[in-house]
Amino acid sequence: MTAKTDPSLNDLFLGLDLSTQGLKATVVSPEFEVVYEAAVNFDTDLPGYGTEGGAHRHADGVTVTSPPLMWVESLDLLLSRMQSDGFDFSRVKSISGSGQQHGSVWLNKSAVGALKALDPERSLHSQLRSIFSVEASPIWMDSSTRAECDALETALGGAQAVADLTGSRAYERFTGNQIARIARLQPDAYSETERISLVSSFMASLLIGDIAPIDASDGAGMNLMNFRDKEWDAAAMETTAPGLKAKLGPLVPSHAVVGTIHSGYVQRFGFDPECLVVAFSGDNPNSLAGLRLQQPGDVAISLGTSDTLFGSLTQAMPSGCEGHIFPNPVAPEAYMAMIVRQNGSLARERVRDEVAGGDWKTFESLVESLPPGNDGYLGLYYFEPEITPPVVSPGIFRFDSAGNSVEAFSPAQEARAILESQFLSLRLHAEQVGLRPENLVVTGGASVNAVILQTLSSVFGKDLYAAEKSDSASLGAAYRAVHGFQCHAAHDVVPFSETMASAPAYRKVASPDPSAADLYTQSLGFLNRLEKSVTNG
Numbered sequence: 001m002t003a004k005t006d007p008s009l010n011d012l013f014l015g016l017d018l019s020t021q022g023l024k025a026t027v028v029s030p031e032f033e034v035v036y037e038a039a040v041n042f043d044t045d046l047p048g049y050g051t052e053g054g055a056h057r058h059a060d061g062v063t064v065t066s067p068p069l070m071w072v073e074s075l076d077l078l079l080s081r082m083q084s085d086g087f088d089f090s091r092v093k094s095i096s097g098s099g100q101q102h103g104s105v106w107l108n109k110s111a112v113g114a115l116k117a118l119d120p121e122r123s124l125h126s127q128l129r130s131i132f133s134v135e136a137s138p139i140w141m142d143s144s145t146r147a148e149c150d151a152l153e154t155a156l157g158g159a160q161a162v163a164d165l166t167g168s169r170a171y172e173r174f175t176g177n178q179i180a181r182i183a184r185l186q187p188d189a190y191s192e193t194e195r196i197s198l199v200s201s202f203m204a205s206l207l208i209g210d211i212a213p214i215d216a217s218d219g220a221g222m223n224l225m226n227f228r229d230k231e232w233d234a235a236a237m238e239t240t241a242p243g244l245k246a247k248l249g250p251l252v253p254s255h256a257v258v259g260t261i262h263s264g265y266v267q268r269f270g271f272d273p274e275c276l277v278v279a280f281s282g283d284n285p286n287s288l289a290g291l292r293l294q295q296p297g298d299v300a301i302s303l304g305t306s307d308t309l310f311g312s313l314t315q316a317m318p319s320g321c322e323g324h325i326f327p328n329p330v331a332p333e334a335y336m337a338m339i340v341r342q343n344g345s346l347a348r349e350r351v352r353d354e355v356a357g358g359d360w361k362t363f364e365s366l367v368e369s370l371p372p373g374n375d376g377y378l379g380l381y382y383f384e385p386e387i388t389p390p391v392v393s394p395g396i397f398r399f400d401s402a403g404n405s406v407e408a409f410s411p412a413q414e415a416r417a418i419l420e421s422q423f424l425s426l427r428l429h430a431e432q433v434g435l436r437p438e439n440l441v442v443t444g445g446a447s448v449n450a451v452i453l454q455t456l457s458s459v460f461g462k463d464l465y466a467a468e469k470s471d472s473a474s475l476g477a478a479y480r481a482v483h484g485f486q487c488h489a490a491h492d493v494v495p496f497s498e499t500m501a502s503a504p505a506y507r508k509v510a511s512p513d514p515s516a517a518d519l520y521t522q523s524l525g526f527l528n529r530l531e532k533s534v535t536n537g
């Protein structure tokens, strides 16, 4: 890195993450030390909006929305809290951010004027309450658009064709399908809409006081963008809604600077007037940066309510059945692929409760009492409908080594079976979208459990490293703020590995059992056949 692009020691970089449940700030120093954090919880800090988990679940059981004005007010509240803490905004060189993917913010003709005219003497939400043409923003949990997904796949030549074009088959939560539904059901609101932002680009808009462009990584979560050339696709747009291109505006690379902070924040909070705002992006692309996945083969597994696996790759293999391909937010020539398994921690905890009375130590002893491979017994545990592989009707399916159905497992077989089948399934589907981990990082709540880590490492046949912080999206936004700042100074794309060169190394938490590696590799085909026999994919 040239000295010109290096930040000075006094500088700070701010990452914001607007998740489903709240808004979080993470501030890092140029050495990547987290020096400050603050958060707002939508339900408890802004109870007037009446959200549960940050969202409104509608009576039809499929529509899920959030009020965009709540997101505006949360920014006011977060910055005010930082001010009360004595946070020195003048040291912030750049800001970037993360937003829950797929959600949309619908702005009417008054929005640009209101954003430009922000008055530091008044709260943001009092000035921006009438800029929305749709006051309930559909978010990623919404699954009301099956008809629109079918229409898109029919128009473009099927699920694989949509995936080949946009990186994912048509998904209910993807923004284009949400737009198609609103355009059909609320035509007046659609025609009053001047611009449609993503949650991420909307938050950047609040900071620059103008409409910020959508970045290509989050743009790929819309089923509207050609994920290879990073341009809106004319056929997808035409099928989705009339005159859509003008309402979406341009796309920019994720490292692009989209503006400087609006003067209202300079006057009210003491920001440096030259503080840069780097394009905001989706939470998963930000997590990729937050977990420092820098080269093909770097893969992260987040063990949470749902288990997510994502990584960087150069050859994209979009699938009409599963997974998503997005442009990589920190390496414009590369991609990221992502697999989501709905039955994650809650499924593990449910089996633990049944076989070990809720005690992890007992569960661990049960798993360890049987050899890797479970003597050929394999179980598939879908307590909830599953995304990968697609399972509509929940159920549990147990098999012996010949693939015959088995009524029940012993507690030890059950304990080992759930871990092995979950992790084998992650590996199988990752390989099917071209992700073959070389360096494996684990994060999320379950990443403190030794037997889970050991099994994960053995199933993938790789050493396993742990990220020290679990909120990788806001941390990734702060890292991207540094990266965008450096790219801007260099007038070029600075390799993210150079940006992160001085970041501390990860801690190794497990090594694979050498006796198990071949066994697990051979089990992948068996698992694939069993999954296909019980799923819809």
Ligand code: 5FX
Residues within 6 Å of the ligand: 019, 020, 099, 100, 101, 102, 140, 173, 221, 282, 283, 284
């Ligand atoms: C990704 O495709 C998702 O729908 C979720 O991970 C959301 O981004 C959560 F915010």
